[in-house]
Amino acid sequence: MGVMQQFNEPNLITTSTDKLFNWARKNSLWPLQFGLACCAIEMMSTGMAHNDLDRFGAGFFAASPRQADVMIVSGTVSTKMAERMTRLYEQMPEPKWVIAMGACAISGGPFLDGYSVLMGADRVIPVDVYVPGCPPRPEALIFGVMTLQKKIERDQQVGYERPLPALVDEDGTINEYLPEREYTGISEGKAPRLEGIRPLKRTYVFEREGMPPAAQTDVGWVPPEVKKRLKEEAKARKAAEAEASGDGAATKTEENA
């Protein structure tokens, strides 16, 4: 799209290509074959004979994210899955859209209180259409797909200002624009930890022989002698830290003096 973006404002070329490409994109929305939980069954029902999603050209469920256009987040996203979901989202080629299907994908739904449940898919990836329900009926998902089609129809390559989140006064004037939400963090490594809960001491990491590296970070029961050694190591480390900080404090006082 580099050629088109050299224009500063919409003209005949950009608007007509917009029309063509938006028409093509909205009529050929291939969802990623990505079933998360209960809603996946209703998503499957949508693709099946009774509610035939293929009528709208959206019936080709691509198994590989490289060939998909829209990701239907169908179900509860756990923190363990959130990283995988973000990676799948990043593996999809542009342009791409996301439909959050069901209460869990919108806000966490009935599992909102859970310790391992992400409170909505939009905490990690940008969501275009929300389809409420638990689970939504197939008709609701079809309505969601059609809503997404309407959204795609409005898309422009040049001269389109994305609506920013804003604080609006009572008379409708915009008071202040809010910064856009940044979707970083999860895909780079760790899911956000729960705060305010005291970590327990009874977990240890150890390497298990004969397992591939991916499985080695899991926890296992540790024999007492190893446990003892680990404790000693931790104690030594703590002592070293204390010493270092003591040194640091000492140097600081020297500088001040």
Place this chain on the structure above:
Amino acid sequence: MQTVLNLLEVEPIRLLISFGAVLFLVLNLAAILTMAERKVSGYIHLRYGPNRVGPRGLLQPAADVFKLFTKENVSPGRSDLWVFLGAPIAMFIPAALVWLVVPFAPDAVVADLNVAILFFVAITSIGALGVVMAGYGSRSAFSLLGALRGAAQMISYEVPLILSLLGVVMLTGSLSLVDVVQAQGDTIWTWYFLPQLPMFITFYISGIAEVKRVPFDLPEGESEIVGGFMIEYSGMTWALIQAAEFASMAVISAITVTLFLGGWQPPLPFLDLGPFNWVWFGIKTALIMFTFQWIRWSVPRLRMDQLMDLGWKVLVPMTLIWLFVTAGLMLLFPSLGA
């Protein structure tokens, strides 16, 4: 006008123009066949299939193609870029090249080679190269497995494919496809699929295996290795692979029709349409392709070892035996040969 027609007689220009026409046909064929596939699957599945885009959903392939045109073309970070991007081209060119020797009608063939069958055999076997390139270039365990499966399968099934051609070659005494069609005559019982029935079946089955369709779609194996060698392709490169697959499927159907089902010949003499005999060719090719799709939506997939068993333990011995039977009959009754 006359000069233009005269120009068409000049050899290099005629070749170029007719090749352009064939290329146009091949590229459109992929789009038409995806639509046909979705409609046929719809009827088998008791559903409608695409029916919102254009009249009865007929513009669906256009939407798909334009969408794929504007899709981002991702190549994995660790991929071998030249091999990765060259693979779809290496798959598409052989599929399109074989169309050069397919006789659509008595005078409508791009190049009436006297070694057309050898050309067909040589060019189709290049297709395996593209699969291996795609699998190797993607640097993914799934695509590597897919490529290994693809290479093993296509090379194995090349053998029965070629052996099953030989009966026809022996009967005709020529390697030219035009000669083959003309030798079959214009009545349905003189076509080669009757005297060469085992060869016809072998060619049909190994043809399906050659174009990697269900039940032989192990290199793709959507539910096992998630698309196999094409797992990492997106946008236009993926579309090119799909186009190559559909083009090779069409070309295998066309060659089946040419070799065993009388090419452009009408089934009965009074149905001869004269210059419009290519209609017969089209109808027969479409029927064969329909059976491919019918099988596609009806049966499960084989496993690798079973696939090899079928190829080497059933199809190859069958063709070899029938080859000897044909040769013996031709020795006994010399009138059989051309």
Place this chain on the structure above:
Amino acid sequence: MLGEERRAEHEGALTEPPSSRLVSPDIRDEFGLETIDMNMGPQHPAMHGLLRLILELDGETVVRCDPVMGYLHRCQEKIAENRMYPAVIPMTDRLDYFANMHNEHGYCLAVEDLLDVEIPPRAEYIRVLMCELMRLASHIPSIGFLMLELGAFTPILYAFRERERIQSIFEAVTGARMMFHYIRIGGVKADLPPDIPQKIWDYIESLEAHFQRDFVDLIQDNEIFISRTRNVGKMSQEQAVEMGVTGPALRCTGVDFDVRLDYPYSVYPELQFEVITDTAGDVEASYRVRIAECLQSIQIIKQCLEQMPEGEVLGDTGRRIRPAEGEGFGRVESPRGEYAVHVVSDGSDTPYRVHYRDPSFCNMQLLQEIVPGHYLPDIMPIMGLIDPVSGGWDK
């Protein structure tokens, strides 16, 4: 038994045990052979949800298979501890989302065990009726999934056509397509609408008429289906019992354990049905067990409709459910096997501890036992044999 003659005909076609395909590590080292590690899932078309398999492959032969779970861990047990007894029922719906009725039933049985509440007989019959409809709505798609994973796309659509019809019955009775919240502590939420028994009867009759055509004739004698499933995932009775397998996956080895008969609950003792077993213990046998169980379910539904008494549908539990201190157990036969619930009460109106024994979780231990030695594409039919559900094994 269905197709027994064909089995005899094919005997000896594939007698090589899968373990003989494995090369021992010493030989691998000696010839410098390398294995590749492969991750299958959590997003994979054939993983029945979010399962990740860490595989070690020698060519196409699986050397080691290590299932990793937890991608759909939804804290069901913790949330149940923080909710009142009746409010846990809608959460159990979301456990094994192909067997919602059975989950509710098991939980309600456990709480009723604590409460000693009288359940009206009509409610019991309605519970059994709904559970058996649910079993149909689970077994038929599971056959479709098995075929889908083998590469045949069409049976899943026929299966979902039936599921859609059963779901419309559920919708008429309970008001929801999937998450019913219908079975309550002490009975069921509401009586059947007046025209529903006739509708169920008509549907069951029509299903019986075309069941053979759509799900048996289309699949059973297909040569490729037989070669892909026969002697795949073969296990002995000891192995299956040792690994804690229950349900169709256990019954296909020949152990006739069925909670409905052996640990009778509800009105199952009053109904006539058979426990379906098969001797082979492979994927094809499990397919045949599922098919025959569907026919048994149809018979049970018919008996329920014929014998159903009139009367109340909800026993008196009081407005506020507050069981005395103690423990309650409930055990039902879900489509995947033995589903058990253990509820511990401390006298307050929230359970002190709820533990679900989900059959998907326990049956999945089979994977690491029987997959090594099979080819990579055999994992898919083996998943079809176990037929786990993501919400079940991850809770």
Place this chain on the structure above:
Amino acid sequence: MALTLPEGDLQTRLERYLEGLDNRHGLEESEIVDGVVRIVAAKGDVPAVLATARETLGIPHLSFITVVDRQGTFELTYELIDLRGATVRVKTTIEGDEPVIGTVTGVYPTANWHEREAYDMFGVAFAGHPDLRRTYMWQDHFDHHPLLKSFEISTKRTFEGLR
């Protein structure tokens, strides 16, 4: 191939199980309640009791292992069923902040994942377990044992707050 399931009348079988377990081990409590053999054993005896149940009495199936956090002590319930109507419920109590108990994976291989689950959710360590990893949670992201009563989630929904 063929597996023999226990036979005979339910009541005699229950009595046989009770007797068999009672004779061999010093049990703290043992009784038959509502068709269930209920047994309370000391922490150290549990693997031996289960071994007797499987090897001598022939109870083939371990249904589940429940851990209950009694704040200070952990209560474990092993539910054994003989697939023919009889149930043996073995209970034990573990004291202390770092609970350890012997594994029963050698007796009932199916206990493997049940013990992993108990370890993940409660931190109960099973000594001698071949592969004691967490089943559900990640060490990298989560270093709590969530089903402990000391671990509280945000909302508790009861009538108490509403009235």
